[in-house]
Amino acid sequence: MALDRATFEALVPSRFITFTFPNPISGDLLRVAVLDSPTPVTNSPRVAAMLVPHHREHDWIFSTLGGHLQLLLSSPSISRLILAGDLPAADHCSPVIYNRSVNADTESYLVKLQGNLMPLLLALSPKSFAENGSLEIPFLSYDDNVIGSVIVEKCVGSCVGEMLVEDVEIESTESKREFRRRLRFKRMPNLIQTEVSIVPAVGSGGIGEVEFRLDLGVLVHPYLAPMAASLCLICSYVEERIRTGFTPKALCVGVGGGALLSFLQTQLGFEVFGVEADENVLSVAERYFGLEVGETIRVFVGDGIEVIEKIGCRVMERNFGSFGVHEVENPCFINDINQRGTKFDVIMVDLDSSDVCNGVSAPPLDFVQKSVLLSARSALCKLGIFVINVIPPNRSFHEMLIHEFREVFHELYEIDVGNGENYVLIATVSPIESPLSGSENAFLLKLKRSISGAYMDSIRKI
Template identity: 65%
Template sequence: MALDPATFETLAPSRFVTFTFPHPSHPNSLLRVAVLDSPIQPADSPRVAAMFVPEHRESDWIFSTDSGHLQLLLNSPGISRLILIGNQPIAGYCLSKIYHRPINNDPNIPEVTLKPLLLALSPKSSFENGIPEIPVLSYEDNVISSVVLEHCIGSFVGEMLVEDVELECGSGVGQCIKREFRRRLRFKRMPNLIQTEIPIVSEEGFGSDRLKIGEVEFRPDNKVLVHPYLTPMVASLGLMGSRIEERIQSGVRPKALCVGVGGGALLAFLKTQLGFDVVGVEVDKEVLRVARQYFGLDGNDSIRVLIGDAINVIESLAYRAKGHNLGYFGVHEAENGSYLCGSSDVNNKFDVVMVDLDCSDAKNGTSAPPLEFVRKHVLLAAKLVLYDFGLLAINVIPPNRSFYEKLTQAFREVFHELYEIEVGNGENIVLVATMSPTMSSNSGCENSFLIRLRLLISGAYMDSIRKI
C-alpha cells in the first residue's frame, strides 16, 4: 500500500509512521525512515529535526521502536517532528552478534541528498516564513562495544535485555581515556532508560588492556555503585548515622526495605558493604530471576524479596505493623499471586525505606516516582513501617517544576523533615524524608558507621545533603 504524501502535511500529536526509501548511495539498499510527531506541540511555529541512526545500531530498541523514538524526541526540547533515518534493522536481537563502534562514526548517508525528502516530510505550517532549516541532531553515547547476554519477557515489565558493554570514560579535555566494563538491564518500554548498571570484572583476572566484550567471561562486582542516583540514596544514611551506629553496637543489624529491585545493585551493596538486612519489593518474577542470574543478587537470610505490587506490599506491611494478623502474607493476598520469595519472617519495621520506581508510560517521558506512590495513604503506610528515627529516600526525576513542588508538599504533610541531594546529572534528585529531627553527617562527630560510609561512597554526597 502506497504512502500518501499528504499524511505529513499536518502535525498529529503522537502519530508514528515508518516506511522504506531507496538509499541514495546504494541503489540496491533501502533506508528505514520513521516520523514521529511530539505528543506535546508548542504554541509557536513548529520545528522539524532529523537524526541519523548510528551505523550497526539499527536494531537497538532506542532507534527501532516507537518508544525509543519518543524518548529521543522528548530529549530534544522544542522539536515538533523528529525524522529518524537509518539502514534497515535486522529483525530481533542476535545474541551472538557483538557491536563495535565504527572508528569513523559519521553517517554513511549523504545529508545533502536527503534534504528534498526532509522538506517533503515537513508540515505545511513550517514553510510560513520560507523554506525551513532542518537541523540534523546527533546521537552520542560512550558505548564502545556491547553484546546481548539475554533477551527475555517479564509478565509486568515486558521485553527486556541484559547486555555487557564497554564504555569510554574520562575522554574530556585534559583527561585520560579509561575503559570500563558494565552489565546493564534495559526494558523495551523505555529503551533509553538504563534500569540497572553494575561493574563487571573478568573471571580470568585479565588486565583491562586484554579484555574484549563477547570474548571474555565477566562476573558482577557489587562493591561499587555506578548508577548515578544510587550513591546519593545511600549517602542519605548519613542523616541517621548515630542511630545506625547504636544499633550495630547493640548487636542488631540495621534493616532496609528497597522498593523496586531491578538488577538488585542497591540491595547487594547495602548487604555486603554496610551489613544491612534487606527486604526488596519487585512486581515481576522474571526481573528477579535476571537479577539473580546476571547481577549477583543472592537469595539468603540477609536479602529477601517480596513479589507483588509495591503499594500493596507497603500497605500490607503497615497493616501488620499496626498489630493486625491479616495482610500481605494472608490467604487473600496469596490468591492474587503475590508471595514471599524466601523466608516468611519479614520484620514489620525498618530503619530505612529506599524507593526506586519510574513511570512505566513512555508517552510521559522519563519521570519518577509514579504519581500513585505519593498519595497520602501510601506515604502514611510507608511511615508506619519505619522506626521512629527512620528515613525514606526516593529517587525523583521531575518532568517539570510543578511536579516536584507537589511531590515535596505531599511529603511535608506526612514526615517531620525533608532533605534533598542533587545527583549532578541534571535529571535525578534524591528526596529524603525523616521521621524525627536528624543530626547531619557533617556535624563533626562521626562514628564508625559514618566513617565507613564515607570510605565506601565518597563524602561529597553526604556533605551536599540540604534541608528544604
C-alpha cells in the same frame, strides 16, 4: 504500498509511520520513521532529523516507538522527529557486537548522507513548515557514553514486558577501560534500569573478546550512591543499633537488578527486604547481576505501594492473597511484619512511571498519595528515613512532591545527583541528631569507604 505525500502535510499528535527508502549513496534500503509530538502544536512547527548510528539499528532506542518517543521528548521544541538508518535484518537472532567507529571516512559519509536526504526530509515536513518560510531541518545527534556493546540475553517479564541484559564498554576519563552490565526495558529503552560494574574474568580485552565477572563492591548507577549516602544522616542511630546487637533493616521497593540491595547487605551489613512487581526481573537479577537471596536478603513479588500500605497498617491477616504479595524466599517474613510489627531503619524507593507518553519520570504519581506516605512513615523506626529517587518531568511535579512529603514527614533533605535528571529526596520521621565524629562512628567510616564523600557533603535541608 506507495506513500502519499499528503499524509505528512498535517501534524497528527503521536502518529508514528515507518517505511523503507533507498539509500541515495549506496542504494541499500534505509528504515525511515516519522513521529509527531504527542503535544498539539500551537505555533510554528519545528522538524528535526537523526541518523541512527551504524550497527545500532537493532537497538530499541532507535527501532521502537517507545525509544523514538523518548528521543523526541528530549527535545521539547521539536514537533516532528524523523529517524533514518540501516534497515534491521529480519532474521536478526545472533548477538550483534557493536563497536563505535568514528573516522574521517565515516564523518564524510554521514555529511554526504545528510545532504542527500534533505529532499526526502522536506517532503516529509508539515505543509505549515514550508509556508512559514523555514526550510531548515537540523540533524540531531544521539550522544551516550557507549563505545561497544553486546546483548547477553533478551527475555519477557509478566509486568515489564520485553527486557534485555547487555554488556557495554563506556567512555572513561581514567587510564583503564570501564565495562558495565545493564538492564533495560523495551517500553522505555532509553532508561537504564540497573547498571553494575564488570571486569574481565581473566587478562584483558573488550566486548565480545573476553568473559566478564561482576564487581559489586561499588555503586556505579548514578543515583544509587547518593541514595546510600543518605544513611549518613542517621549514622549515629545506626551505629548505636549495631553496638547494641541489632542488625539495621532496609526495605527496598523496586529491586531491578538488585545492585542497591546487594550493596546494603555486603558493604554496610544491613538485613534487606526487597519488593519487585515482576518475578522474571528477580530471576534476571539473580542470574546476571549477582543478587544472592538468603537469610540477609529476602525478596518478594508484589505491588510496592500495596505492600507499604499493608506494612504500615499492620494488617493482621494470614491470607497472603489478601496481602497482595507472594514471597519468593523466606515465607516467615510476612508473618514477622504482621504479627511482630517489624519496622525498618530505612525505606528506599526506586520506581519509575510506566507511562512512556510523558517521558521518563519517577516516582509514579500513585506513590505520592498521602495514604502511601503515612503508611511508609508508620513502617519506619522513630529515627528512620524514607529515601526516594526522583526524576521530575516538570517543575509542578517537583513542587507537588515536596508539598506532599512536608505534610507527612518531619524534615526533608535533598541530594542533586549531578546528571541533570535525578535527585534523591530524603524524608525523616524525627529531627536529625548530631552525628558522632568520624573516628567514633564505625558505620560512618564504612560508608565513607564505600561511596564518595562528595554526596554526603552535598546533602542539603529543604
